[in-house]
Structures are given as C-alpha cells and as structure tokens.
C-alpha cells in the first residue's frame with residue numbers, strides 16, 4: 001500500500017510521494033505530509049553494517065513508496081558518489097569524549113543542503129517520468145545562502161529543468177555569494193532580492209499559489225517545483241543521516257544498540273530537525289531533539305512559551321543560513337502534533353494576518369539559543385582545547401547544547417548536527433578564534449584558516465574569488481513575479 005501525502009491545510013487531494021515531489025507545495029499553500037509516519041521494517045541492529053547508500057534505500061523505500069527499488073537505487077547511487085569527499089558521506093567526528101559532530105558538509109557545496117539536493121534532481125526527474133509530466137520543470141528557490149548553491153549544483157544542466165534562485169542582498173556570506181553568482185549551466189539563473197530571507201521566501205511562496213501565473217506558464221510549457229525544504233523530496237533524504245549517525249555512535253562504542261541519544265540541530269527553516277523528528281517516529285531511539293537558534297530566536301521563544309511571534313527585529317548574524325523568522329517546516333510539526341488540518345490552517349492564517357499564533361507543543365523538542373558572542377566563544381574554546389574548527393552554524397548548536405546540559409544536567413549521549421564546513425564562513429570563524437583577524441579579507445581568510453587548522457581548503461571553493469561572475473541581477477521584491485514571467489516567455 002502506498003503512503004499517500006496530504007496538505008497540512010486540508011486540501012482534499014491526496015497525492016503519491018512522486019506527485020508531491022513534482023508539485024513541491026499543495027495548491028492551498030499547505031505542505032505535504034505523509035498520512036502516517038511509517039515504522040521501520042528493518043532490524044535496527046542491522047544498520048551498523050550498512051553503507052550510507054544501503055541505509056538510504058532502506059529508509060527511503062518506506063516513505064517514497066511509489067518509487068520502484070530500481071528507481072530509488074538509481075537516484076541514491078547517482079547522488080551519493082564521488083561528489084562527496086569521503087566514502088562515509090556523513091561521518092561522525094568526535095574531537096573529545098563528549099562532543100560528537102555529524103558532519104554533513106562533505107558534498108559539493110560544503111553545507112548540509114547537499115545531503116538532500118544531490119538526490120532531489122534525480123527524484124524529481126524520475127517523478128516527472130512516472131507521472132507523465134512533459135512540461136519543463138522550473139525550480140524556483142529562495143535561499144538564505146546554502147540551499148541556492150546546492151540546488152544550482154544539483155540541477156545545473158539537468159535536462160528538462162530550469163532553476164531560478166533568489167538570494168537576499170542582505171545577509172549571505174561572501175563565499176556563499178561567490179558560489180552562487182559564478183554558477184555555470186545554461187539552465188541556471190540567479191538574482192539578488194532587495195530584502196532579507198523571509199522577504200524572498202514569502203515572495204516565492206506567493207508565486208507557487210498564483211494559479212493564474214501557473215496556468216499562463218503551463219501554456220508556455222513550464223511547471224513549477226520547489227527545491228526548498230517545503231518539498232518532501234528534501235525532507236525524506238534527510239531522515240537517513242539520523243539513522244546513520246546512530247549506527248556510527250554504536251560502532252564507535254559510544255552507546256549500546258537500543259540506547260537513546262539526543263540530537264542538537266542548528267535550525268532555520270526547521271527542515272533538518274523535522275527529519276530527526278520523523279526518524280524518531282519511525283523507530284530511532286531518540287531522547288530529545290534540541291532545536292538551536294541564533295539571535296533570531298523565534299523558535300526558542302515558541303518552545304518556551306507556546307507563542308510564535310515574528311513581530312520582532314530581523315537580526316543579521318554570523319550564521320546567516322539560520323537568519324529566519326518564518327520557519328516553514330514548523331507547519332508540518334504542528335500538524336503531526338495536533339492531527340488537525342483545520343487547526344493548522346487556522347494558525348497559519350493567524351501567522352499571515354497578525355504575524356503570530358499560539359500553539360501548545362509537547363516536550364519532544366526543546367528550544368535553546370546562542371547569541372553571537374556565545375557562538376564566537378564556543379568556536380574559540382573548542383579550537384583552543386581540541387583543535388577542532390566549527391563553522392558558525394554548528395557553533396550555535398554547540399553553544400546551545402552546552403547551555404542545555406548546564407541547565408538540565410541531561411547526560412544522554414548527544415550528536416551535534418554539523419551543517420557547514422568552517423571554510424564557508426572562514427572570515428567569522430577566524431575572527432572568533434583571534435580578534436587579530438577582525439576585518440580580514442574573506443578570501444584571504446581561506447588560506448589563513450588552512451594554515452592554522454588541520455584540514456585543507458575544500459576543492460569546491462578553492463580559488464573561488466577568481467572565477468567569472470555570471471549572474472549580477474538585483475531586483476526589488478515587487479519585481480519577482482515579472483522577472484519570472486520574462487524569464488519563462
């Protein structure tokens with residue numbers, strides 16, 4: 001029996017996994033969720049011997065049930081190959097007896113978005129074929145910095161697709177920006193939006209629910225899909241690495257099979273941590289999920305008070321991929337908690353009209369946050385003590401985790417989900433390590449970080465500042481729709 005997906009907001013059209021992946025978002029603006037979260041049908045004991053690819057198959061087959069084994073294995077093997085700089089794909093690294101980092105930055109764009117965006121193009125192409133979609137698929141993506149590049153890499157020159165990425169002028173790192181504006185590929189398009197990430201994401205979501213525009217473009221031979229974590233094809237592949245981290249913790253003798261563990265996840269759009277929640281409900285022994293925020297601590301306040309309120313200043317931090325006030329995937333979590341599409345539609349209505357809502361959560365997820373000063377201190381302390389360099393996002397999680405332990409005394413073994421290579425944010429990482437680096441040129445920072453750390457500059461960003469800039473459009477938020485229309489005439 002296929003698992004069917006439905007909108008969190010009550011649209012009555014149930015779709016298969018492959019249809020949900022093609023559509024990206026439901027017609028009523030809701031997000032697709034599985035009717036029920038499937039339980040694992042393999043023995044947990046067995047995963048300690050699985051490769052990443054095998055584990056991916058075992059997990060994905062439970063959720064993406066309308067894909068055949070052959071299709072899934074093709075997608076998995078095409079995604080998780082030498083594009084990653086380690087055959088482990090997602091290694092757990094433990095610089096001391098207490099800290100365990102699940103490094104999700106060994107892919108082509110050196111951030112965790114590669115985990116899902118390496119496979120999404122294959123899942124999508126396969127889905128289009130299965131469902132007889134003949135139009136060209138246009139991937140529209142708003143990015144806080146990392147999704148954009150990972151999606152561009154994933155979709156560049158993929159036949160039958162075009163990709164358009166919007167990034168906020170305010171608030172992506174220099175390396176992130178260079179990665180995007182130098183992107184090659186005849187089907188790629190990158191534009192900067194005046195505003196912040198929420199502005200970009202909201203404008204893109206509006207396009208997805210603009211039925212007139214969709215009809216017009218269908219005439220021209222195009223359909224939209226999304227590479228953002230609102231797409232279930234992003235979420236499902238992320239579940240895999242929670243199981244994989246657990247297996248590595250067992251293999252390293254840090255836990256016994258069956259023991260519960262905690263995960264601390266640096267959170268923005270709530271997609272990464274939501275995959276951890278799915279893993280838990282599929283049967284992974286998880287005690288707590290600790291949701292770490294930066295100074296934009298809407299989620300922390302929400303988990304503390306039950307009140308989600310975006311009426312506050314948007315703060316540009318040193319962890320730009322987490323500078324988000326409207327965390328899209330929280331909607332899915334709310335749905336799973338209350339099981340009521342009416343309730344979700346109501347609170348999402350309140351969010352768009354008043355910028356806030358009330359909702360009672362349970363204690364499966366705990367919120368924590370770290371200020372910029374705490375984040376910097378965390379990078380420095382761990383580097384001085386153990387020589388391990390964290391990027392600024394991972395450091396938000398590490399600082400949050402340390403605060404959580406200090407407050408609760410919870411000594412359950414913990415895995416910190418490490419979402420980016422320190423090289424992606426080298427300038428701020430160096431500044432954290434020593435004030436003498438304040439003001440260093442972002443590209444010189446790469447060489448300097450290589451000099452003081454034990455890891456070399458990752459190949460994907462070596463010499464990035466000398467590459468040719470191919471995309472330099474900057475548009476107003478209000479021009480987004482006409483920009484897309486012009487592009488797809």
Ligand SMILES: *Cc1c(COP(=O)(O)O)cnc(C)c1O
Nearest residue numbers: 146268269270271272321419420
């Ligand atoms: C996207 C991103 C995050 C946040 O992940 P979400 O799934 O949006 O919560 C954290 N760190 C880095 C480096 C990212 O790129």
